[in-house]
Amino acid sequence: MANYFNTLALREQLEQLAKCRxxxxxxxxxxxxxxxxxxxxxxxxxxxxxxxxxxxxxxGLDVSYALRPDAIxxxxxxxxxxxxxxxxxxxxxELIPTADVVLNLTPDKQHTAVVxxxxxxxxxxxxxxxxxxxxxxxEGMKVRDDLTVIMVAPKCPGSEVRAEYxxxxxxxxLIAVHEANDPKGEGLAxxxxxxxxxxxxxxxxxxxxxxxxxxxxxxxxQTILCGMLQTGSILCFDKMIEEGIEPxxxxxLIQYGWENITEALKYGGVTNMLDxxxxxxxxxxxxxxxxxxxxxxxxxxxxxxxIMSGHFSRTMMDDWANDDANLLKWRAETAETNFEKTPAxxxxxxxxxxxxxxxxxxxxxxxxxxxxxxxxxxAGIIAESAYYESLHETPLIANTIARKKLYEMNxxxxxxxxxxxxxxxxxxxxxxxxxxxxxxxxxxxKGLNVDDNGVDNARLIEVNDALRAHPVEAVGAVLxxxxxxxxxxx
Amino acid sequence: MVPSTRLxxxxxxxxxxxxxxxxxxxxxxxxxxxxxxxVITGANGSGKSALAAALAGIGKLEAGTVEGLxxxxxxxxxxxxxxxIATELKKDDADIMDVVSLGTPVREMIFEYCRDGELANxxxxxxxITKLLDRAFRKLSTGETRKVMLIRALxxxxxxxxxxxxxxxxxxxxxxxxxxHLAAIVDHVPMVLVLNxxxxxxxxxxxxxxxDKDRPDPVKGSKKPREGGRLAFTVDRQDEAAFNELYQLxxxxxxxxxxxxxxxxxxxxxxxxxxxxxxxxxxxxxxxxTLIVDRxxxxxxRGQxxxxxxxxxxxxxxxxxxxxxxxxxxxxxxIFVFGFQRGNGESIxxxxxxxxxxSTALQWEYRVSTSCRNVIISGFxxxxxxxTKSTDHQKKIxxxxxxxxxxxxxxxxxxxxxxxxxxxxxxxxxxxxKHPPxxxxxxxCLGLDDMNxxxxxxxxxxxCEGNETTVLYVNHHTEDRIKEIDNHLTLDKNH
Ligand SMILES: NC(=O)c1ccc[n+]([C@@H]2O[C@H](COP(=O)([O-])OP(=O)(O)OC[C@H]3O[C@@H](n4cnc5c(N)ncnc54)[C@H](OP(=O)(O)O)[C@@H]3O)[C@@H](O)[C@H]2O)c1
Ligand SMILES: [Mg+2]
Numbered sequence: 001m002a003n004y005f006n007t008l009a010l011r012e013q014l015e016q017l018a019k020c021r022x023x024x025x026x027x028x029x030x031x032x033x034x035x036x037x038x039x040x041x042x043x044x045x046x047x048x049x050x051x052x053x054x055x056x057x058x059x060g061l062d063v064s065y066a067l068r069p070d071a072i073x074x075x076x077x078x079x080x081x082x083x084x085x086x087x088x089x090x091x092x093x094e095l096i097p098t099a100d101v102v103l104n105l106t107p108d109k110q111h112t113a114v115v116x117x118x119x120x121x122x123x124x125x126x127x128x129x130x131x132x133x134x135x136x137x138x139e140g141m142k143v144r145d146d147l148t149v150i151m152v153a154p155k156c157p158g159s160e161v162r163a164e165y166x167x168x169x170x171x172x173x174l175i176a177v178h179e180a181n182d183p184k185g186e187g188l189a190x191x192x193x194x195x196x197x198x199x200x201x202x203x204x205x206x207x208x209x210x211x212x213x214x215x216x217x218x219x220x221x222q223t224i225l226c227g228m229l230q231t232g233s234i235l236c237f238d239k240m241i242e243e244g245i246e247p248x249x250x251x252x253l254i255q256y257g258w259e260n261i262t263e264a265l266k267y268g269g270v271t272n273m274l275d276x277x278x279x280x281x282x283x284x285x286x287x288x289x290x291x292x293x294x295x296x297x298x299x300x301x302x303x304x305x306x307i308m309s310g311h312f313s314r315t316m317m318d319d320w321a322n323d324d325a326n327l328l329k330w331r332a333e334t335a336e337t338n339f340e341k342t343p344a345x346x347x348x349x350x351x352x353x354x355x356x357x358x359x360x361x362x363x364x365x366x367x368x369x370x371x372x373x374x375x376x377x378x379a380g381i382i383a384e385s386a387y388y389e390s391l392h393e394t395p396l397i398a399n400t401i402a403r404k405k406l407y408e409m410n411x412x413x414x415x416x417x418x419x420x421x422x423x424x425x426x427x428x429x430x431x432x433x434x435x436x437x438x439x440x441x442x443x444x445x446k447g448l449n450v451d452d453n454g455v456d457n458a459r460l461i462e463v464n465d466a467l468r469a470h471p472v473e474a475v476g477a478v479l480x481x482x483x484x485x486x487x488x489x490x
Numbered sequence: 491m492v493p494s495t496r497l498x499x500x501x502x503x504x505x506x507x508x509x510x511x512x513x514x515x516x517x518x519x520x521x522x523x524x525x526x527x528x529v530i531t532g533a534n535g536s537g538k539s540a541l542a543a544a545l546a547g548i549g550k551l552e553a554g555t556v557e558g559l560x561x562x563x564x565x566x567x568x569x570x571x572x573x574x575i576a577t578e579l580k581k582d583d584a585d586i587m588d589v590v591s592l593g594t595p596v597r598e599m600i601f602e603y604c605r606d607g608e609l610a611n612x613x614x615x616x617x618x619i620t621k622l623l624d625r626a627f628r629k630l631s632t633g634e635t636r637k638v639m640l641i642r643a644l645x646x647x648x649x650x651x652x653x654x655x656x657x658x659x660x661x662x663x664x665x666x667x668x669x670x671h672l673a674a675i676v677d678h679v680p681m682v683l684v685l686n687x688x689x690x691x692x693x694x695x696x697x698x699x700x701x702d703k704d705r706p707d708p709v710k711g712s713k714k715p716r717e718g719g720r721l722a723f724t725v726d727r728q729d730e731a732a733f734n735e736l737y738q739l740x741x742x743x744x745x746x747x748x749x750x751x752x753x754x755x756x757x758x759x760x761x762x763x764x765x766x767x768x769x770x771x772x773x774x775x776x777x778x779x780t781l782i783v784d785r786x787x788x789x790x791x792r793g794q795x796x797x798x799x800x801x802x803x804x805x806x807x808x809x810x811x812x813x814x815x816x817x818x819x820x821x822x823x824x825i826f827v828f829g830f831q832r833g834n835g836e837s838i839x840x841x842x843x844x845x846x847x848x849s850t851a852l853q854w855e856y857r858v859s860t861s862c863r864n865v866i867i868s869g870f871x872x873x874x875x876x877x878t879k880s881t882d883h884q885k886k887i888x889x890x891x892x893x894x895x896x897x898x899x900x901x902x903x904x905x906x907x908x909x910x911x912x913x914x915x916x917x918x919x920x921x922x923x924k925h926p927p928x929x930x931x932x933x934x935c936l937g938l939d940d941m942n943x944x945x946x947x948x949x950x951x952x953x954c955e956g957n958e959t960t961v962l963y964v965n966h967h968t969e970d971r972i973k974e975i976d977n978h979l980t981l982d983k984n985h
Binding site for chain 1: 777778815816818819820821822835836837838839840855868871872873874875877
C-alpha cells in the first residue's frame with residue numbers, strides 16, 4: 001500500500017489540506033436521525049471505543065462491540081469495559097455482518113490488520129468509520145468500493161469525550177468523508193449524525209478532510225501538545241534541582257504547573273496566559289519565548305516536513321515492524337527521568353504562584369503553540385484546524401500530566417502520538433542545551449527578583465501588541481466565541 | 491468606664507422545660523454572659539417566647555439545670571401583657587361594690603411599681619402617654635398597654651431585660667425612641683430580645699440563639715401529640731459568615747415563600763397521568779461477581795413523595811442512577827420512566843428533562859467557575875454549566891430563585907466561592923427551575939452543618955408542599971424524616 005497523500009498531485013494535496021470549515025449548529029438539526037435504528041458495531045473498547053460508545057448509546061443509538069477472540073476468551077480489559085457497561089459483545093463473525101456502521105477504534109498501528117479482517121465480513125453498502133485518518137492517508141488503505149468511509153475525530157482524550165457529554169456538552173470534533181469512498185453520497189449525513197451522537201456538535205464541528213486531519217493531528221501531538229510538555233518538564237525540573245530548589249517543590253511546580261498556566265490559555269489564549277504575569281515577568285517570558293522560537297523553528301519545520309513527506313510515518317511503521325524497539329526504549333527512558341521519579345511534595349502552591357515561579361514554562365507553552373500554529377499554516381493547513389491541534393488541545397493534555405505525570409500523558413494519548421512525542425523530545429532536549437545553560441531560578445522555581453514592578457512603557461506596549469497580533473489569537477477568539485457561553489467553562 | 495456590678499452568667503445545662511404540658515423546650519444548653527445581648531429567633535412555633543419566658547422563671551424544669559437567673563427581670567411580651575390585663579379584669583369581678591370600679595389607673599400601675607420614678611416620668615413623656623396617666627389601665631388600647639409594659643420593665647432597674655417582639659406595632663417615632671433608649675442602657679443591663687425579623691436587630695446584639703421545632707414524646711398515658719422546640723444552635727455576631735447564613739435561614743423560614751413559575755417557553759412534554767413516573771421491575775445491578783442491587787421492584791406514582799434509606803454501600807445512588815439514566819446497566823434492566831421503556835432508542839436527555847437532581851457528586855462537578863445565576867439557568871438545559879444562549883425570561887426566573895434564597899446580591903459571584911450550604915441551595919434551585927415532575931435529592935444534607943441543614947430542609951419542605959413535583963429524598967439515616975414524605979423504601983446491604 002502506498003502513502004495516499006503522496007499519490008495525489010500537488011494541486012489536490014493543497015486542496016485537501018485547506019479543507020476546513022467551521023459548521024453552523026443549524027447543520028445538525030437532523031440530530032442522530034441518519035443513524036436511528038442502524039446497527040453500530042465498534043471494534044475495540046479502549047479510550048475512544050468505550051467512551052464514544054457510551055455517548056452514542058445514551059443518544060438513543062444501537063451500539064455493540066466486536067472484539068478479537070483473545071480479548072473475549074481472556075476477559076481482557078476491553079471485554080470488561082464493554083460487558084460491565086451492559087453492551088453486547090461478540091466476535092467479528094457474529095457482529096460485523098449485521099453492522100450498518102463499523103467504528104474502527106483500535107490503535108492506529110493495528111488498522112491495516114483490523115480493516116483487512118473485517119472488510120470481507122461487512123455488508124454491502126455499509127459504512128466504515130475512523131477517529132483518525134492515519135490508515136487511509138499514510139498507509140493508503142484501499143476500502144471496498146461499495147463501502148462509505150468517514151471520519152469522526154474528537155479533539156480530546158476519550159475520558160474527556162465522555163465527561164463533557166455527561167455534563168450536557170461535548171468536545172470539538174473534526175469530521176470528514178473519504179471522497180474515494182462515498183458511493184451513495186451519504187457519508188456527510190452519517191458523519192454529522194455520529195458527531196451529534198457523541199455530543200460534538202455542541203462544542204463545534206470542523207468539516208475537514210482525512211488529509212488535513214492527519215497532517216495537522218500528527219504535527220500538533222508531536223510538537224506542542226505532548227513533545228513540548230515532555231521536554232519542558234524534564235529540562236525545567238533538572239534546572240531547578242541544579243539551582244538548589246527543593247525537589248518536592250520542583251516536581252509539584254511542573255506536574256500541576258502546566259495545567260494551571262494552560263487553564264489561562266483555555267480562557268483567553270496566549271495573551272491571557274501572559275497577562276497573568278507581572279509586567280516585568282511578562283516581558284521576560286516574551287523574550288524567552290522569542291529566543292526559544294528561533295532555536296526550535298528548524299525542529300518544528302522538520303517535523304512538519306517529515307509528516308508531509310511521509311518520512312515520519314514510514315520510520316514509525318519501521319519501528320512497528322521492529323517490535324516497537326524505539327518506542328519501548330524511549331518509554332523506558334522517560335520513566336527513568338528525575339522528574340518522573342520525584343513525587344510532588346506536600347507544599348502548597350497557589351494558582352498565581354504557578355505563573356510567577358514558572359515564567360519559563362509559560363514561555364515554552366507560548367513558543368510551542370505559536371510555532372506549531374505558524375508551521376502548520378505555512379504548510380497549507382487552515383487556521384481553524386491548526387488552532388484545534390495546537391492551542392485548544394494543550395490544556396487537555398496538561399490535565400493528564402497533572403494526574404500522573406508523563407506516564408499518564410503517554411498512556412492516554414494514542415500510540416502514534418506517544419511515538420511522535422518521544423521523537424520530538426529526543427531532538428529537542430539537546431537542541432535546548434545551550435539555551436538552558438543561561439537559565440536561572442528567577443525564571444523557573446523562584447520568580448523574578450526585582451525591587452519593583454516598573455517597566456519601560458514603550459517596551460510593554462510593544463510586547464502587548466505583539467502578543468495580540470499573533471494570528472493564533474484572532475482565530476482563537478472566533479472559535480472560543482463559537483463555543484457560546486461555554487467561554488466560562490472550557 | 492465604671493466597672494459594672496454585673497451578675498454572674500445564666501446557665502442552662504441540658505435543660506428541659508415544659509409549659510403546662512402543652513409545649514416542651516428541650517436540649518437547652520445555653521450560657522448568657524453578663525456582657526452579652528442576645529436575640530432569640532427561629533422557626534414559627536419553635537418556642538421563642540417560651541424560652542424568653544423561661545428566663546423569667548416561667549415553666550417547669552423537667553430535667554437538667556438552670557442557674558443564675560436574676561431576681562429582677564423585666565419581661566415584656568404578649569403573654570405577660572395578656573396576663574396583666576386579665577388580672578386587672580379579675581379585680582373588677584372581685585370588687586362587688588355599689589360603685590362601678592374604674593380599675594387601676596395607669597399612674598398607679600407605673601409609679602407604684604417602678605423603682606426609678608424619675609426615669610418612669612421621663613419615659614411616660616417620651617412615649618407620649620402623659621394624657622393617659624389617669625385613665626384605667628384596662629381601658630387602654632393594646633398599643634397603649636404595651637407602652638405601659640415597656641415603661642414598667644425599663645424603669646424598674648431590672649437585672650435582665652427580656653423583650654419579646656418589642657418593636658411590633660410601635661409607630662416610627664416611638665420605635666426610634668425605644669431603640670435609642672435601649673442603646674443607651676446596654677452597658678448596664680443585659681438584654682434578651684425575641685425577634686422574627688433580622689432587619690430590626692439592634693447593633694448592640696452580640697449573639698443569636700436559633701430555635702427549631704421539635705416533636706417531643708407524648709406524655710405517658712396521653713395520646714395528645716405535644717408541641718416542642720429545641721435550641722438548634724447559637725451564632726456569635728462576630729462570625730460574619732455564620733451570621734449571613736442565619737439571615738438567609740430566617741428569610742426562608744419566615745417569609746411566605748412562593749416557588750417561581752416555570753418558563754412557559756421551555757415547557758416539558760405532557761406525561762400520561764395514568765402511568766407511574768417510574769417503574770423498576772426486578773432491577774439488578776452487579777459489578778463482576780458483586781451484587782449491588784438484587785431484583786428490586788419499585789413503582790413511583792405521581793404525587794407520592796418517597797424517602798429512600800439504607801446504609802452506605804446499599805446501592806441507593808445506583809438505584810437512582812438507573813432512574814436518571816446515568817447507570818450503564820439501565821440498558822440491561824426493565825426500566826420504565828416517564829413513558830419510556832429504556833433501551834428503545836430514547837436519548838438520556840429525553841429522560842433527564844423530567845428530573846431535577848441534586849447530589850454531592852453534582853456539587854463536585856461544579857468545580858468550574860461559573861456564576862450563581864448561570865448555575866440556576868443550567869437547570870433549564872440539564873447541563874453542568876451553560877452552553878446554550880438563555881432567554882431573558884429564563885434569567886428573570888433565575889433571579890426570582892436567587893431572591894427566594896435571599897441570595898440576589900450574589901447573582902454574579904462565582905459559584906465555587908460560595909459556602910458549601912449555599913452551593914447546595916443553589917443546586918436545589920437549579921433542579922427545581924424547570925418544575926420537574928420528579929425531584930431527586932440524594933443526601934442533600936450531607937456535609938452540612940446544623941444551620942445549613944435547616945436551610946436545605948426548609949426549602950425541601952416548601953417544595954413538598956406544592957403538588958407539582960414528586961420528591962424522592964435519599965438519606966442514609968432512616969430517622970431523618972421530612973414530614974410531608976410518607977412512602978419509605980429501605981435498601982439493605984446485600985454483599
Ligand atoms: N486517545 C486519543 O486521545 C485519541 C483521540 C482522537 C482519536 N483517537 C483515535 O482513536 C483510535 C483508537 O485509539 P485509542 O487511544 O482509543 O486506543 P486504545 O485505548 O489503545 O484502545 C484500543 C482498543 O482496540 C483493541 N485492539 C488492540 N489491538 C487490536 C487488534 N489487533 N484487533 C482488534 N482490536 C484491537 C484493544 O483491545 P484488546 O487489546 O483487549 O483487544 C483496545 O480495546 C485511534 O485511531 C486513535 O488515533 C485517539
Ligand atoms: Mg490527536
